[in-house]
Structure formats: C-alpha cells, structure tokens
Amino acid sequence: MSTASPVIELDQVSLSRDGVQVLTELSLRLDQSRIGLIGHNGSGKSSLVRLLNGLLPSDTGRVSVHGQDPGRGPEAMAATVGFIFQNPDHQLIFPTVIEELTFGLRNQGCSVSGATEQALALLRAHGHEDWAERPVHSLSEGQKQLVCIFAVLLLEPGLLILDEPFSALDLPTRFRLLELLHGLPQQILMISHELDTLADFDRLIWLEDGRVRADGTPDTVLSAYQADARERARSLRLGRMQPQASEA
Amino acid sequence: MISLYLGQQSWLHRRPAGLKLLSLAAISIGLYFVSHPFWMLAALLAVLALYASVGRQALRQLRLLRPLLFLFAIMFLVQWWSVGLAAGLTLVLRMSTLVLLANLITLTTRMDAMMSAITPLLLPLRLVGTDPARIAFAVALVIRFIPVLLAQLHGLKEAWTVRGGGRQVWRLAIPMTIQAIRMSDHVAEALAARGGIQTSPGHATHSSRSHSSAKESHSEG
Amino acid sequence: MKDKSLVQIALYAALVAALGFIPPVPFAFGVPITAQTLGVMLAGVMLGPWRGALSMLLLVFVVSLGAPLLAGGRGGLGVLAGPTVGFFLGWPVAAFFAGLVAQKLQRLPLLAATAIGAFTGGILVLYICGIIGFKLVTGNNWANSTLTMAVFIPGDLIKVAITCLVAQAVYKGLPGAVATRQP
Numbered sequence: 001m002s003t004a005s006p007v008i009e010l011d012q013v014s015l016s017r018d019g020v021q022v023l024t025e026l027s028l029r030l031d032q033s034r035i036g037l038i039g040h041n042g043s044g045k046s047s048l049v050r051l052l053n054g055l056l057p058s059d060t061g062r063v064s065v066h067g068q069d070p071g072r073g074p075e076a077m078a079a080t081v082g083f084i085f086q087n088p089d090h091q092l093i094f095p096t097v098i099e100e101l102t103f104g105l106r107n108q109g110c111s112v113s114g115a116t117e118q119a120l121a122l123l124r125a126h127g128h129e130d131w132a133e134r135p136v137h138s139l140s141e142g143q144k145q146l147v148c149i150f151a152v153l154l155l156e157p158g159l160l161i162l163d164e165p166f167s168a169l170d171l172p173t174r175f176r177l178l179e180l181l182h183g184l185p186q187q188i189l190m191i192s193h194e195l196d197t198l199a200d201f202d203r204l205i206w207l208e209d210g211r212v213r214a215d216g217t218p219d220t221v222l223s224a225y226q227a228d229a230r231e232r233a234r235s236l237r238l239g240r241m242q243p244q245a246s247e248a
Numbered sequence: 249m250i251s252l253y254l255g256q257q258s259w260l261h262r263r264p265a266g267l268k269l270l271s272l273a274a275i276s277i278g279l280y281f282v283s284h285p286f287w288m289l290a291a292l293l294a295v296l297a298l299y300a301s302v303g304r305q306a307l308r309q310l311r312l313l314r315p316l317l318f319l320f321a322i323m324f325l326v327q328w329w330s331v332g333l334a335a336g337l338t339l340v341l342r343m344s345t346l347v348l349l350a351n352l353i354t355l356t357t358r359m360d361a362m363m364s365a366i367t368p369l370l371l372p373l374r375l376v377g378t379d380p381a382r383i384a385f386a387v388a389l390v391i392r393f394i395p396v397l398l399a400q401l402h403g404l405k406e407a408w409t410v411r412g413g414g415r416q417v418w419r420l421a422i423p424m425t426i427q428a429i430r431m432s433d434h435v436a437e438a439l440a441a442r443g444g445i446q447t448s449p450g451h452a453t454h455s456s457r458s459h460s461s462a463k464e465s466h467s468e469g
Numbered sequence: 470m471k472d473k474s475l476v477q478i479a480l481y482a483a484l485v486a487a488l489g490f491i492p493p494v495p496f497a498f499g500v501p502i503t504a505q506t507l508g509v510m511l512a513g514v515m516l517g518p519w520r521g522a523l524s525m526l527l528l529v530f531v532v533s534l535g536a537p538l539l540a541g542g543r544g545g546l547g548v549l550a551g552p553t554v555g556f557f558l559g560w561p562v563a564a565f566f567a568g569l570v571a572q573k574l575q576r577l578p579l580l581a582a583t584a585i586g587a588f589t590g591g592i593l594v595l596y597i598c599g600i601i602g603f604k605l606v607t608g609n610n611w612a613n614s615t616l617t618m619a620v621f622i623p624g625d626l627i628k629v630a631i632t633c634l635v636a637q638a639v640y641k642g643l644p645g646a647v648a649t650r651q652p
Contacts, residue, residue, distance in 0.1 A: 053441055078443035090434035091442075093392055107443040137395055151442070252537045252545050269546075276550060280608070315541025319552060322620065326613050339607055346550040346606075354535040354545025362534050383530075386479045390531050393483030394538070398490055418631050421504075422638040425484070425511065429639065429646045432480040436473040445472050 006066055006158055006187045007031045008052060013061030015047055015210075022047045023210040025061070030189070034182070036198035036218070037191045038225055039207035040232070045191045048207065049161045052189070053081040066158045066187075079108065082152030082186070084162040088144035097123075097139075097147055098132040104155045122150055126180075142173030149180070162190040166197060195222055252309070252354050258302040260356040265365035268353045275349060279342055285334050288341040295348050302356060312351050313344060320344070363387075385445050389435075400427050478520055481512040482528035485560075486538035502624030503540035509560045510591040510632040513567025514583050515639070517648035521564035529560060555602015559595045566590035571649040579640055579650060580633050586649065587632040592625050 008030040015023040022044045039045045050056040051063060054070035054077045063070050068080045085091050094100045101119035106112065123129045131139075131147070139147065145165055152160065162181075166174045178197055181188060192198055204221040206214040214221045254261075260268070282288050299306045320340050328336035354362075363384075371380075404420045404427075439445070485508030513521040528538070537544035539557070548557050567590025574582035596618060604614040640647045 050437075055437055055441060074437075074440035075444040078441060081441075083438075083441040085434065085438055085441075087434065089396055090431060091438040093435070093439070094388060104442050107445075155443075252535050272546065312537075312543060312547065315539075315543055316551060316553075319617075322617050323552065323607060323609075326617050327609065330610075330613055339609075343552055343607065347547040350546035350548075350550040354547065357535070366534075382475060383527075386475055386482075386527050387531055387534075389476065389479035390482045390486065390527060391536070393480055394486050397483055397487035401487060401490075418627075421507065421631055421635050425515075425635050425639055426642055428480055428484055429515075429643055432476050433473075435480075436476040439472050439476065445475070 005031075006033075007064075008066070008159070008187075008189070009062075009064045010051075011062040013051065013058045013063055015044075015051060015056060015058050017047065017056070021210060023051070023058075026211065027061075028205070028212070030187075030203075032202035033187055034201040034203070035187075035189045036201040036204040037189060037207065038193075038195070038198070038204060038221070039213075040229070043207040044210040045207055046163060047210075049083075049163055049189065049191060052159075052161060053077045053083050055083075078104065078157075079155055080157055080159065082149075082155060082157035082160045084145070084148050084152060084160070084165050086164040086167055088141065088148050088168075091148045091151075092136045092144060094136065096132075097134050097136060100136060100147060101151050101154060104151055108155065118154060119150075122154055126150070140173075141168045142170070142177065145169065145173075145177065146180075149177075153184070153186075158187060160184065160186045160188045162188070162192075164191050164193060166192060166194050195226070198222070252312075252351070253358055254302075254305050254309070254355050256303060256305055258306075258356060260298075260302050260352070263356075265357045265361040268357060269365060272350060272353050276346055279345060282342070283338060285337040285341060288338050288345065292341050292345045292348075295345050295352070298352060299348070302352070306352070306355055309351065309355055310348070313347060316343075316347065382445060393431075396431065397424075397428060400424060400431075474520060477516060478524040478527060481508065481516060481521070481524040482531065484508050485512065485525070485528055486531075486536075489538055489540040502621070502627070504628070505540055506563075506591055506595065506625055507628040507631055509563050509595070510567050510587040510628060511635060513564035513569075513590050514571050514586055514632060514636050514649055515647055516564075516568065517572060518565045518568035520648065521568040522561040525560040525564045529558060532557070550606070552603050552606050553599070554606055556595060556599035558602065559598025562598055563590040563595040566594045568649055575650060575652075579637055579647075582649070583633045583636045584629060587629045591629060591632070592622065595625075596622070 008028070010026050010028045013023060013026045014021070026048070037045050037048065047056060051058055052065050052070055054072060054074040057071060065077070066080050068077060070077055070081075092100055094103060098116065098119055101122070102110075102112070102115035105115035105118060110118070120129060120132060123131055126146075128146075131143075136144065136147065145168075149160075149165075160181075165177065169177065174194070174197065181190075182200065190198070190201075198204060199218050199222070201218055204214075204216065204218050205212060206221055206225050214224055279288075279291060282291060296310075299310065320343060323343070324336045324340045327339050357365075401420070401424055404423055405417070408417065408420060485505050488504040488508045491504045509525060512524045515521070516524055532538050532544045532548060533546065535545045539548060543551075548554060567586045569586075570589045571582050571586030574585055577585075600611075600614045600618050603609065603618060604611060607614070609617070636647055640650060644650070
C-alpha cells in the first residue's frame with residue numbers, strides 16, 4: 001500500500017471532450033475512506049474518475065491523487081489507482097484466471113513464479129483457490145467482476161475507483177461484493193446508480209453539468225437526489241405529451 | 249482456447265514440433281513429383297492410415313476437407329476439360345493429400361509448441377522495433393475477442409429475428425462493427441489503467457514509440 | 470494510451486475470424502460466399518494501410534498456428550498447403566491496398582473513396598495474390614487458374630458495397646474510427 005496520505009485534491013479543474021465542457025472549475029478535497037459519486041447520465045462522473053487515473057488529461061487546474069500527478073498517464077498511475085470498469089468483459093483479457101491475475105504484477109517487474117504465488121495466495125485468502133486454472137469466460141458476471149477486483153488488489157493501490165460495478169449483477173452477488181469492498185483497507189471512490197449500495201458510505205458527491213450540486217452525508221444527499229430525479233421524470237413525461245396534444 | 253489441437257496423446261503428439269514441420273515441408277515438395285493418379289491415390293491412402301494410427305478423434309477431423317469440396321469439384325472439371333481425366337484426378341488427389349497431411353500436424357501439435365517452433369522466424373521483427381512479447385499479447389487478444397464478438401453477433405441476430413428480420417441480414421454488419429469498435433476502445437482504456445503491456449527491458453521506449461506514432465484515433469464519450 | 474493501436478489491430482483480426490463463423494451463403498449457381506473478405510476490406514479502410522496489413526498478418530499468424538478461424542472451421546497448416554493459400558496470404562496485402570487507395574482518395578466523397586479502395590484491395594489485388602497462389606499450388610496454367618477463381622468475383626462485389634455502407638455508418642457515429650478519413 002502506498003505510504004502517501006490518502007487524499008485526492010482537485011483545484012479549479014476544467015475538462016472538455018469533443019468540444020463539450022464536461023467539468024467546470026471543479027475544486028474538491030477527498031480524504032474520507034468511502035466516497036460515492038452520483039449524478040444523472042452526462043453529468044461528468046465518468047470523466048471525473050478517468051481524470052484521476054490519467055485516462056483523460058485535464059485542460060486546466062491541478063489534480064493530485066495520493067501525492068501523484070495523473071498527468072503522467074494511466075500506465076504510470078496503475079500502482080496508485082485501481083480502476084474497475086462497468087463491464088468485466090472489457091477488462092478481462094486472458095483466457096484463464098491465473099494469467100489475468102498475474103498480468104499486472106508482471107508489468108511491475110515481478111517474476112512469473114513470484115506473481116503466481118501472490119495471485120494464488122489472494123485467491124486462497126478469499127476461498128477461491130479452485131478458480132486459478134478456470135477459463136475466464138466460464139465464470140458468472142459476478143465472479144468475473146470479482147476477478148477484476150482481485151487483479152487490481154494484487155497491485156496494492158491506495159485508491160480503488162469503481163465505475164458502476166454492480167449494473168450487471170443480481171442482488172445477492174451485489175451484497176457479497178459490497179461486503180468485500182467495505183472490508184478493504186483502500187480508499188474507495190465509487191460511481192453507482194444503485195443508490196442503496198451507497199447508504200453506508202462516508203460522503204456522497206452529486207455532480208450535475210460538471211459541477212458539484214450537493215456534497216455531504218448519504219442521508220442528506222440521497223433524499224435530495226431522489227426528489228430531483230422524480231421532478232425530472234415528471235417534466236420528461238410532460239415534454240413527450242405536449243406534441244401529441246398539439247396534434248390532437 | 250480455440251484450437252484444432254486434439255487433447256489426447258498419440259505417437260505423433262510426442263514428436264517435436266520442429267521435426268514435424270520439416271517432414272511436412274519435405275513430403276509436400278516430394279508430392280509435386282508424383283504425376284500418376286494411381287501413385288497419388290496411394291499417397292492419399294497412406295495419409296489416411298496415419299490418421300487411423302492417431303485415433304478415432306483424428307479420423308473425425310477428416311471433415312475439415314468438406315469446405316474445400318466445392319472448389320475441388322471446379323478444379324477437377326476445369327483440369328479434365330483442358331488437360332485430361334488423369335490430370336484432373338491427380339490434381340484433386342494431391343490437394344486432398346497435402347491439406348490432410350498439414351492438418352494432421354496441426355491436430356497433433358499444441359499451439360504454444362508451434363509458436364516456440366516458429367519464434368526464431370519472428371526474431372527479425374526485433375530489428376524493426378517490435379517486441380515478440382507484444383506479438384504474443386496480440387495473439388491472446390485475438391483469441392479473447394472472438395467469443396465476445398460472436399456473442400454480440402448472436403445477440404444482434406436474435407434481436408433482428410424477433411423484430412421480423414428478413415433476408416438482408418448483411419445490415420447487421422453495421423451495428424456489429426460499431427459495437428466492436430466501442431469494445432476495443434473500452435479494452436484499450438482498461439489495459440492502460442492496468443499498467444499497459446509489459447515490454448522486455450531495453451525495448452520499452454522503442455516499441456511504445458513505434459506504436460504511438462501510428463495515428464491515435466478517436467476518443468468516445 | 471500507447472497500446473490502443475495494438476488493441477485495434479487485434480480487434481479487426483478477431484472481427485474477420487468472427488465473420489467466418491457466419492455460415493456461407495450459396496450465391497448464384499451455388500458458389501458459396503463467405504463474409505470474411507468483408508472484414509479484410511473493412512480492416513484496410515478503417516485502420517489504414519499499415520495497421521490494416523498488420524491486423525491481417527496477425528490473423529494469418531494465429532490461423533497458421535492452428536486456430537480454426539477460416540470459414541468452415543479451417544485453420545492450421547492445411548490452409549497453407551491448400552489451393553486458397555494465395556487468398557489467405559493475400560489478406561494483409563489486400564488490406565494494405567484497400568487502406569492506401571481509400572486514404573489517397575480522401576478528397577472524394579467517402580462512399581466513392583471506400584468503394585475504389587475496397588475494390589482495388591479486396592478484389593484486384595486479392596485475386597492477383599489468389600490466382601498466383603492457386604497456380605503455384607495446383608500447377609495449373611494462368612487461364613485455368615483465373616477461370617476457376619472468377620466464379621467468386623460476383624459475391625465479392627457485394628462485399629465491396631457492404632464495406633462502403635458500413636464505413637459510411639461508422640463515420641457518422643464515430644468519425645475518428647475511420648483512419649483513412651483522418652487528415
């Protein structure tokens with residue numbers, strides 16, 4: 001685990017993608033252990049987390065993640081930030097679980113035998129040592145997502161970022177994964193549309209149009225967010241009915 | 249793993265890959281000097297006997313010849329019409345023998361053994377700055393992508409049928425390609441987030457340079 | 470993301486392989502046409518000459534190692550010994566010329582540039598490679614070799630048309646994904 005203080009800092013950060021402003025002068029200091037990120041589609045959540053591990057470079061402003069500058073690129077940030085994507089099929093590359101798990105370690109210069117040993121130890125610690133030789137495509141969606149998390153944990157990053165990790169999972173698998181996440185020593189930043197999964201988090205940030213709309217504990221932020229979503233749903237429906245009414 | 253390799257064991261499995269490849273090359277050249285259909289038939293029967301000696305599983309793989317039958321028929325007709333019956337027979341028999349023999353090597357040689365047997369041929373690539381480790385990785389990626397693409401294709405086909413479909417199935421090529429491109433964008437992203445592809449020492453700068461010089465394409469929201 | 474090119478190269482190799490799993494459609498007079506050359510033309514037009522050629526070279530490599538990725542489940546060394554070896558080994562060359570021509574004709578409208586590119590690479594160049602291979606392997610004369618192969622040309626013309634439509638649709642949605650249209 002990295003020894004740098006587990007703080008993420010953004011100072012006046014702006015970002016545009018394909019000519020569209022997605023983040024606007026965002027300043028945040030994140031030092032809690034469990035942080036949730038919510039917002040409607042297109043609010044800038046995905047861009048924000050991609051900024052933190054260097055997948056996207058910021059236009060202006062300063063970003064620091066556990067003392068590291070993500071401007072060095074995602075490959076250099078891999079040891080600091082573990083990133084879990086929405087669809088495990090995009091993340092899992094190798095035919096067997098063991099090859100998948102040792103990939104990152106070997107990139108860090110670990111020997112084949114050393115990497116294999118560490119990977120097996122981790123599988124054993126979680127009671128899945130029988131997975132090692134299994135073909136990745138034979139695993140269930142939840143198991144695949146778990147392999148993604150294991151692969152990232154082996155690199156011992158200080159921060160774990162999860163971009164909607166639950167969207168393909170059934171309820172029991174979701175609970176199991178959440179329990180596992182809560183037991184980890186890492187700082188966690190998670191995007192989720194499943195609001196119940198964020199209830200036990202320390203802090204929630206609600207993004208809208210690339211700015212912070214609300215920031216606080218789950219109970220205050222979640223109720224405001226849900227009220228706003230209902231309000232929007234009502235206007236969406238009206239918006240669709242109006243042209244029909246004029247036709248009639 | 250997608251491969252033609254037969255998991256059982258046989259005397260042919262135990263021969264080294266390099267020896268099998270060399271024998272194949274020698275026999276293939278030798279067959280070009282056989283011009284009588286009778287001797288060509290004898291060669292074909294000898295190859296069939298080889299299949300039988302490897303086992304029933306191998307004999308079942310004779311079906312690999314089936315996709316070529318149409319072409320063989322045209323070849324036979326054209327050759328018969330322009331040269332003669334004997335020439336037509338010899339040609340088709342020789343083709344069948346060659347293809348079956350080469351397939352037999354593939355059936356009895358593991359993919360990684362084949363890869364290490366031909367790796368010396370890849371070494372010149374180092375001169376142009378390509379690390380063999382990257383090639384191995386690319387091979388793994390291809391094998392990994394195929395089932396995902398097939399699942400996508402299957403999903404599209406199902407939706408197409410449910411919605412009434414029709415004969416213009418080729419239209420599916422458009423969403424198929426777009427989905428594939430999106431997937432590769434995600435995979436490239438995930439790969440970078442996990443530290444990128446390892447390069448053997450002394451090669452890191454060179455090979456990364458040669459690849460980033462290729463036009464970086466789109467980013468997608 | 471320095472490995473993006475490599476991922477794209479692997480993707481189009483896999484795409485051509487996946488197209489081989491579509492059952493061949495019997496076309497006029499029962500000539501079977503497979504979808505794979507569609508993928509070869511797409512690789513050239515989408516990735517450009519160099520990466521397109523590398524992508525097909527990668528597929529040739531994987532198939533030669535023993536993966537049954539050609540239409541009808543063919544693969545391994547048998548392909549290199551068979552009468553279609555020229556077409557198979559011609560894929561990298563075809564993708565190269567499809568990409569090169571489409572790129573040189575960037576000033577033309579996309580449909581025209583893609584059509585000429587795919588035709589040059591996927592038919593002209595590919596059939597030259599294919600006929601040379603066929604002649605060498607079978608020992609036929611030029612006329613017979615050409616005659617035998619010519620039955621497949623009508624099906625391939627359809628694939629040129631589909632390549633154009635796919636390229637146009639992709640360019641609308643993801644303009645950056647069509648390398649031969651980049652300045």
